Amino acid sequence: MKLYAITAVLFLFIDAVMLSLVMKPLFTRHIGDAMRDSPMMAPAALFYLAYVAGLVFLVAAPALRDAVPERAALQGAVLGAMAYGTYEFTSMSIMKNWSWTMVATDTIWGAVLTGFSAWAGVMIMMRLQG
Structure with missing residues (x-):
């Protein structure tokens, strides 16, 4: 449980910074009209809780x-690229105004x-523990 709590706090804090400074402006530039004024917190919370649990x-x-x-870093990076890439590449294939910049930035960030x-x-x- 401690490992989950520590990992979740790190993940959420770091992602919140990136979302506000980089991702929101990037996504607004490309799909601004399709974005909500503010995110729905319940689906976001469910994603984060489940994603960190899987991680x-x-x-x-x-x-x-x-x-x-070191293995956590490597395997975590692979998991992140797969998870974020799934969203990004699927969105690129079906959404208008999606951009390769969004795909690359978010997949690498994941x-x-x-x-x-x-x-x-x-x-x-x-x-x-030590």
Whole structure:
């Protein structure tokens, strides 16, 4: 539970900064009319809770058990690229005004954010346990 809480706080804080500084202006520039004035918090919360749970279960907890934070970083990055890429490439294939800049930026961000959050969560837990 501690690993989940630590990873979730890291993930949410870092993503909130990126969403406000980079992603919102990028998406507004390309699909502004299709965006809500403010996001619906319930679906966003459900995504974040479930995504971090999957990240901890599939990546961070096994890496912590084996004391290999580097593996958490790599596997987290792969998971992030797959998850964010699924959204982006699907959207690119069916939505008007979607751009390759949005696809690349968000897919890379998903890899970096997920990999870093998994790695940092494992590192913090190892220090707390040691």
